Amino acid sequence: MFGWAVPDNIGFAVSTREGGVSLPPFDSLNLGDHVNDDPQAVTENRRRVQSMFAMPSQPVWLEQVHGTDVVSLPLDGSNQADASYTNTPGQVCAVMTADCLPVLLCDRHGTEVAAVHAGWRGLCNGVIEATLAKFKARPEDILAFTGPAIGPAAFEVGGEVRDAFMAVDEAAQQAFVAVLPGKFLGNLEMLARQRLESAGVSEILCAGECTYTQDHKYFSFRKTATTGRFASFIWLKA
DSSP: OTTOOOOTTEEEEEOOSOSOOOOTTSTTTOOOSSSSOOHHHHHHHHHHHHHHTTOSSOOBOOBOOSSOOEEEESOOSOOBOSEEEEOSTTOEEEEEESSSEEEEEEETTSSOEEEEEEOHHHHHHTHHHHHHTTOSSOGGGEEEEEOOBOOTTTOEEEHHHHHHHHHHOGGGGGGEEEEETTEEEEOHHHHHHHHHHHHTOOEEEEOOOBTTTTTTTSOOTTTOSSOOOEEEEEEEOO
16 A cells, blocks of 8 residues: 555555445445434444454544654543554554544554654654654664645745744745745645654655545545544554
């Protein structure tokens, strides 16, 4: 999938909006239980996605809040976080998105994995760095994949977003293009790549798919505010 070369004992997957039972506007493989979809439909969709990708267990679903908290699996406590990490085989890390950037991480020896929900706030505030800090592996031994997200031709933001990123790293200026006074197009993939590379991660594969322009394939909150969520998963095979 997407040509990401990971160790043989690592599984990963990215769902689409196809293959589920949810009715419009959540059609059809909505995995989010917080968007006012029929709960029974979401439960069935989650069962289907586990079977579809031959996952060793049900994914651990997070209550994502656009923050920087990272939980370790097996989960012992609150699931309110924007990233999960595990070095335990059979535990499935998952993050749900509908324009935000999903980031999957693993070490090249196949002993550690993590999934990150990188909306602009979490990305700016350091959710990737907080997740990398969970790894025992050195950054240069970590592989990264950035999944489908809103693309640089569709992600319009105000100047305050650009300023927030530049306050952390002036190089972030390269990821923004002015389109109107006080309005910019932002490149989430580039911003994530900058953060990963600054942390020492050099092997990065970007999916290069835009959720906004490919809303027939993925859910896009910017395109349709009432919509579902797809998900990105990674696990160590049991």
